[in-house]
Amino acid sequence: MASKRKIVAAVMFLLSLHLAILLAGFVAPYDPAAQNRDFPFAPPTRVRFVDAAGHLHARPFIYQCVARPDGIYEYEESRELRYPVHLFVVGPEYKLVGLWPSRVHLFGVEAPAQIFLAGTDNYGRDQFSRILYGGQISVAAGLLATGTSLLLGLLIGCVSGFYGKWLDESAMRLAELFLVLPWLYLLLAVRAFLPLHISPTQTFLLLVVVIGTIGWARPARLIRGIVLGAKNRKYVTASRSFGASDYYILRRHVLPHTYGILLTQAALLVPQYVIAEVTLSFFGLGLSEPMPSWGNLLANLQQYNVLVSYWWMFLPALALVLVSFGYLNVANAFHERLQSGST
Amino acid sequence: MGLFTNMMPFATVSLEGAALLRVRALTVTYSTRNRQSAPALRRVSFDIAPGEILGILGESGSGKSTLALAILGLLPANCSVEGTILFQDEDLLQMDESRWREIRGAKISMIFQEPGLSLSPVMRVGDQIAEIIRAHRPGNGKTRKLECEAVLRGVRLSEVDRIYRAYPHQLSGGELHRVAIAQALACRPDLVIADESTRSLDVTVQAEVLNLLREINRKRGSALIFITHNPALLAGFADRVMVMYAGGIVEQGPTAQVFSRPLHPYTKGLLQLIPRSRNGTNLTSEGRLPVIPGSLPALNPSSRGCLFEPRCSVRTAHCQNESPGEVTPERGRRVSCFNYGN
Numbered sequence: 001m002a003s004k005r006k007i008v009a010a011v012m013f014l015l016s017l018h019l020a021i022l023l024a025g026f027v028a029p030y031d032p033a034a035q036n037r038d039f040p041f042a043p044p045t046r047v048r049f050v051d052a053a054g055h056l057h058a059r060p061f062i063y064q065c066v067a068r069p070d071g072i073y074e075y076e077e078s079r080e081l082r083y084p085v086h087l088f089v090v091g092p093e094y095k096l097v098g099l100w101p102s103r104v105h106l107f108g109v110e111a112p113a114q115i116f117l118a119g120t121d122n123y124g125r126d127q128f129s130r131i132l133y134g135g136q137i138s139v140a141a142g143l144l145a146t147g148t149s150l151l152l153g154l155l156i157g158c159v160s161g162f163y164g165k166w167l168d169e170s171a172m173r174l175a176e177l178f179l180v181l182p183w184l185y186l187l188l189a190v191r192a193f194l195p196l197h198i199s200p201t202q203t204f205l206l207l208v209v210v211i212g213t214i215g216w217a218r219p220a221r222l223i224r225g226i227v228l229g230a231k232n233r234k235y236v237t238a239s240r241s242f243g244a245s246d247y248y249i250l251r252r253h254v255l256p257h258t259y260g261i262l263l264t265q266a267a268l269l270v271p272q273y274v275i276a277e278v279t280l281s282f283f284g285l286g287l288s289e290p291m292p293s294w295g296n297l298l299a300n301l302q303q304y305n306v307l308v309s310y311w312w313m314f315l316p317a318l319a320l321v322l323v324s325f326g327y328l329n330v331a332n333a334f335h336e337r338l339q340s341g342s343t
Numbered sequence: 344m345g346l347f348t349n350m351m352p353f354a355t356v357s358l359e360g361a362a363l364l365r366v367r368a369l370t371v372t373y374s375t376r377n378r379q380s381a382p383a384l385r386r387v388s389f390d391i392a393p394g395e396i397l398g399i400l401g402e403s404g405s406g407k408s409t410l411a412l413a414i415l416g417l418l419p420a421n422c423s424v425e426g427t428i429l430f431q432d433e434d435l436l437q438m439d440e441s442r443w444r445e446i447r448g449a450k451i452s453m454i455f456q457e458p459g460l461s462l463s464p465v466m467r468v469g470d471q472i473a474e475i476i477r478a479h480r481p482g483n484g485k486t487r488k489l490e491c492e493a494v495l496r497g498v499r500l501s502e503v504d505r506i507y508r509a510y511p512h513q514l515s516g517g518e519l520h521r522v523a524i525a526q527a528l529a530c531r532p533d534l535v536i537a538d539e540s541t542r543s544l545d546v547t548v549q550a551e552v553l554n555l556l557r558e559i560n561r562k563r564g565s566a567l568i569f570i571t572h573n574p575a576l577l578a579g580f581a582d583r584v585m586v587m588y589a590g591g592i593v594e595q596g597p598t599a600q601v602f603s604r605p606l607h608p609y610t611k612g613l614l615q616l617i618p619r620s621r622n623g624t625n626l627t628s629e630g631r632l633p634v635i636p637g638s639l640p641a642l643n644p645s646s647r648g649c650l651f652e653p654r655c656s657v658r659t660a661h662c663q664n665e666s667p668g669e670v671t672p673e674r675g676r677r678v679s680c681f682n683y684g685n
Contacts, residue, residue: 238461241415242448242475242526252474253463 003337010333014326021135025094028129029108029115033290034092036114036124039065041073041310044119052079059084064113083113119312121300127312131319134292138281139323141207141293142274146266148212149273153219153265154258158250160220161227171220178217184279186214191285200291207286211276219265223258230254260338267331271324278320294320361432362390363533363566364414369426371409371418383409385590386426388669393533394564396557398581398598400574400613404639406590407570411536414568415453416443431533449479449530454537458523462511468522469495469507475529491529498525499555517548521555528559536568541576553580575617578602586610589639589650592669596676606672606683608655609635649680657682 020027036042047060061084063077089108096102109115118127160171190210198206230236236253244252274294280286281295282302289296297316301307371384384406391397401407412418414428416435428435430451438446455461462471472491476482482490488507495503498521511519520540527535537556541549557580560567569581577584577598584602585595586609594607605611612635637654649655652662661681669677 233463234455234457234460235463237417238453238455238526239463239471239474240447241417241453241455242529243444243446243478244474245444248478252466256465 003333007330007333007337010326010329014330017323017326018139021132021139022097024129024132024136025096026102026104027106028094028126028132029091029105029117030126030129031092031094032125032130032133032292034125036120038067039075039114039116039120039124040122041306042075042116042120042124043310044312045114045116046077047085047115047117051082057082057084061085062109062113062115065116081113083109083115085109085115118315119310121297121313122306127297127315130292130297131294131316134294134297134316135319135323137204137287137291137293138274138277138295138320139270141204141211141277142270142272144208145212145215145273145276146269148208149215149269150219150262150266152213152216154223154262156216157220157223157258158227158254161224162231162246162250162254168224172224175217175220178214179221181214183214183276187211187276187280188283188285191280200287203287207277207280211273215269215273219261219269222261222265226258226261227254230257264331264334267327267334271327274320274323362429363393363395363431364391365427365429366390366414367427367429369410369413369424369428371406371413371425372423373419374421374423381590383590384413387587387590387592389585389592389595391534391566391568394560394566395583396560396567396569396581398577398584399568399570399587400572400577400584401587402572402639404589405587407572407587408538409590410587411453411538411568411570414534414536415447415451445479448475448532450532451534451536452527452530452532454523454527454535454540456539456542458519459511459516461523462519462526464511466510467507468509468511468514472522472526472529475526479530491525494525494529495522497528497559498522500525516544517551520544520548520552524552524555524559528563528565531563532565534566534568536570538570539572540569541571549576574602574613586613591650591679592677593651593680594676594678596678600676606676606678607651607680608657608682609651612656651680 024032042065045062045065047062049058049060050056051061061082063079064081064083065075066078068074068076085107086109087107089105090103091105091108093101093103107115114126116126116128118131121127121130156171156175160168187210191206194206231249231254233253236249239249239253277286277293278295278298281293282299284296284299286295287293294316298313300313306313367388369384369387370382372382373380387406387410389397399407399410409418413424414430414435416438418424424436426436430446435443435446462468469488469491472494473484473487476487476490492503492507495506500506500518500521506514506518506522511522514522523540527537541552544552553576556567556569559565569577571577579598581598583595584598586593586601586607588609594601594605594610601610602614605614616634635654640650640653648663648665649658649667652658655662659682667679667681669679670683671677672683
């Protein structure tokens, strides 16, 4: 049953990541757009247990970050006052899941100190909050695009496998065309073709539709294969002989066979599509400031001084890696489970 | 021309009253993309009266299964079908798909060869029967369940509850078989086709299934087409028997008469192949079963003459050049041979 525990662990990990992103307003201590012009490029705040005098404290605390008087973008900790980290503090107002207004945050410190777990960017915005909010955009884009791809793939694959003939031929030739298309350049071309300034919602939908439609070919081919195998089963002929319609046979006898493929494809496609969104936003073709997305957070690294001086600006990439790892891990755990089950 | 001369007597031959199924000059040809092959069924004509059991006998490749699929309209798309199949005075070959769906399962249904494969492995057995009833008759879930249970009891299954909730892999071969029969009978069809349906069963279960089929046939008055390659199963079971060879009917008639006095040389050969328990009455002098020499001819559209001619023991020069039409040597019997009875 080790494999079962592995699945549970992998799914739990992935779920907690998604939960944190979904409840970004609650988990993040600050508004993602709130600027602290006094603290551009502040390094991540150190969470401490031992104070300057060497005393151990049960409750973690931080020291306030202050600008060094003689430097630019250089900071030090003011060791005079400890600011303990509290749970469930009242802070700036936000809307939970974009619906319920609330002021309670998971953690925080008392003003005037501020806690920047992942440092700040050039406007002094808290990166940790921005990564969480940015995840909402990036992951949602990945999930929706995956949904689009799989839905298209399922439709085309089913029709093509079930009805065959010229429908099948033309759909599969089209699929081959889409498979050889270099999707990244296609994305760039499509995005570049459209007006540069459109509303963030429109951009988001455009991203989802473009990424999602380009990727239908692979799932469609896989599903077509499954359908081809399933439609010639004896019980399909039998159920036809009892008066079943095409639709009934597809729904009851063919579709259940595709669930496995759909699941694994989803686990593989989501990280791929998240990365696609990140890539586009990185090039400035996706969502633009002040809306955070992992892509435009990373876009800061295009500036040389940021790239070499402020390592915490790489942290959005870590979030990307974690989510990708989470998905592949789930796919892997399921795979192992199926392998052990079949022997 | 053989067909025309025999249409007339045939009308008087068929059992009294209207026939349930009237097949006339049915020809089915499978064609691949660039090649037209020989017909799998050639000008097949026969009748079934309501409530009759018709046994169709033939070796594999003789067109038995194609015939069954043609009656249900389930032939693959690369088949061309000619002729007429009149079922209750309606030509099945002229019907559209939605009318087909109303007939399949409700008026004509089929019992398949291997019930283990013809039942979906991921649906409960009871649901698979209920779905058939749902497709053909309005009603709610509760009454349907009761109906299903009645059908299951009707095929002599005890523990109806357990079987209703079981998945196919949880049932024994005999139980699966009865479930397959229950499926076919769920909507009380007028015609049931059993395609080699006892092949995979052992002898005792086979006998039970045959008894069950006969009993249901008698009780409900539904006609049965029983397709088999084993002549021994038909004796005492089928009312009439029809022998097929290479896509054509070589002989048909009442079972008792055909079995006691076969007319066609192929039928004779087949019947001699039944091993008998009494000290080898049908063995040759070397103590072996008298095999029919040769095998089914490769189907070839241009072939002339009788298709059985190469294997026939009573062939004449005439047989090579002209294919024999059906003749009616006595009331109720028909045979396609120039030299029958020799």
